[in-house]
Every structure is written in structure tokens, then in C-alpha cells.
Amino acid sequence: xxxxxxxxxxxxxxxxxxxxxxxxxxxxxxxxxxxxxxxxxxxxxxxxxxxxxxxxxxxxxxxxxxxxxxxxxxxxxxxxxxxxxxxxxxxxxxxxxxxxxxxxxxxxxxxxxxxxxxxxxxxxxxxxxxxxxxxxxxxxxxxxxxxxxxxxxxxxxxxxxxxxxxxxxxxxxxxxxxxxxxxxxxxxxxxx
Numbered sequence: 001x002x003x004x005x006x007x008x009x010x011x012x013x014x015x016x017x018x019x020x021x022x023x024x025x026x027x028x029x030x031x032x033x034x035x036x037x038x039x040x041x042x043x044x045x046x047x048x049x050x051x052x053x054x055x056x057x058x059x060x061x062x063x064x065x066x067x068x069x070x071x072x073x074x075x076x077x078x079x080x081x082x083x084x085x086x087x088x089x090x091x092x093x094x095x096x097x098x099x100x101x102x103x104x105x106x107x108x109x110x111x112x113x114x115x116x117x118x119x120x121x122x123x124x125x126x127x128x129x130x131x132x133x134x135x136x137x138x139x140x141x142x143x144x145x146x147x148x149x150x151x152x153x154x155x156x157x158x159x160x161x162x163x164x165x166x167x168x169x170x171x172x173x174x175x176x177x178x179x180x181x182x183x184x185x186x187x188x189x190x191x192x
Contacts, residue, residue, distance in 0.1 A: 001025075001065040008049055008063040015056065015076025017049045023069025027061040028151070038151040040100070041066075050093060053079045111154045119153035120163045121188055124173070128182060136185055143180040 001007055007018060007025060020042050027040035027048060039061055042048050052059055053076035065071075083090040110119055127144070128134040144152070150160045164180075167173045172188050174181040182188060 001069045001071050003065050003067050005065045006062060007065065007071060008059055008061065010059050010062045012059045013052075014059070015049075015053045017047060017053050017074045017076060017079045018063070019072040019074065020044055020046045020048075021070040021072055023071075024066045025063050025069055025071070026066045027063045030062060036151050037154060038148070047096075049076075050079065050097075052076065116153065116155045116159045117163045117166070118192065119155065120149060120160060121167075121192060123149060123152055124180065124182070125189060125192065128185075133182065134185060136183060138182040138185070140180040140182075142178040143175075145178075 001023070008014075010029065022044055025042040025048075026038050027042065028036045029039050030036050040048070042063070048061070048063055049059070051057070083093065110122060114122070124140070125134060127140055128138050131138075131140060133139055146157045146160045146164065149164075150157045153160065164173070164175050167188075168175050170187070172182075172184050174183060
């Protein structure tokens with residue numbers, strides 16, 4: 001799958017389940033005005049599309065390749081047959097769906113309760129933790145673009161740019177071309 005290519009589109013009635021073999025894809029919701037909100041990220045060994053296979057409903061997300069990716073496709077009826085015959089597989093799917101649900105609950109809470117600056121800081125902390133870089137001098141490389149950050153935190157690019165400029169001006173981070181260095185993790189997490 002080429003970077004930017006759509007793998008699955010919201011509203012489609014297909015029931016295939018997809019497995020990410022390599023690369024990175026993003027699940028997005030797109031408003032009528034064209035604003036994208038990043039909803040989920042899928043990396044190697046992640047799966048998506050299982051909801052339509054389970055309930056035969058329309059796709060709930062559009063999934064785009066965020067970079068060149070290799071994706072496998074399994075027919076929905078085959079997945080249902082496997083779930084019926086392999087209880088451990090069914091349980092693993094339930095646990096994964098429960099984990100996703102918990103993450104979404106946390107994200108909804110963040111969007112409702114926190115201002116843009118706090119949401120940006122929370123995202124930077126989360127990304128640094130995932131990269132094992134949550135320490136002074138920690139490096140996010142490649143760092144997400146301002147547009148990507150805006151999509152993840154439910155804001156516009158301009159608001160994110162202002163937040164990153166403030167964090168840079170105060171010395172909490174250094175922001176460069178596709179790189180963000182965490183200068184002061186204590187200041188970044190203060191008040192979160």
C-alpha cells in the first residue's frame with residue numbers, strides 16, 4: 001500500500017479484516033468540511049476492520065497508509081469461522097477491543113476537559129513514552145508534523161503551531177525539521 005492510499009473507507013459495507021504486516025496506517029474520521037481527526041494508529045501486527053466482520057455493519061473509519069505499508073486481508077466470514085473454532089483467538093480479540101475502548105475513553109476525556117496546550121503536551125509525553133524517549137534530551141525523530149499533531153489532539157494546525165512555539169520559547173522543547181527534543185520533561189508534564 002502506498003503512502004496516502006486508502007485501504008478502507010468509512011461507510012463501505014465490505015467485511016474484510018486487515019492485518020498490518022509492515023508499515024503504519026492511520027484511522028481517521030473526516031468531517032463534511034474535510035477536517036480529519038486521527039482516531040487510531042495501526043502498526044506492525046495490528047488489525048483493523050473486525051467490527052464490520054462481527055456486526056455486518058458499515059465501516060466506522062477511513063484507514064489511510066501513513067507510510068508505505070504491507071497489509072494482509074482476510075475475508076470476514078473466514079475470521080468469524082476462526083473465532084468460532086478457536087476460543088483463544090476470540091478472547092484475544094475481545095481483550096484488544098476492550099483496550100482500544102479504554103484508550104478512546106481516555107482520549108474523549110482529554111478532548112472535553114483539556115485545552116489545546118495540555119492536549120499537545122499529553123501527546124508529546126505519550127509519543128516519547130512509546131519511543132522510550134521520555135527523559136531530558138529525549139528525541140522524537142521523526143516527529144509528527146504540526147498537521148498530524150492537530151489531527152490527533154482535535155485542534156487546528158495554527159493552534160498547535162502556537163503551542164509548540166511557546167514550548168520552544170520557554171525552552172521546554174526544541175522543535176526542528178521533523179525532530180522534537182525534550183529539554184525539560186518535568187516542565188512538560190507539569191500540571192498534566
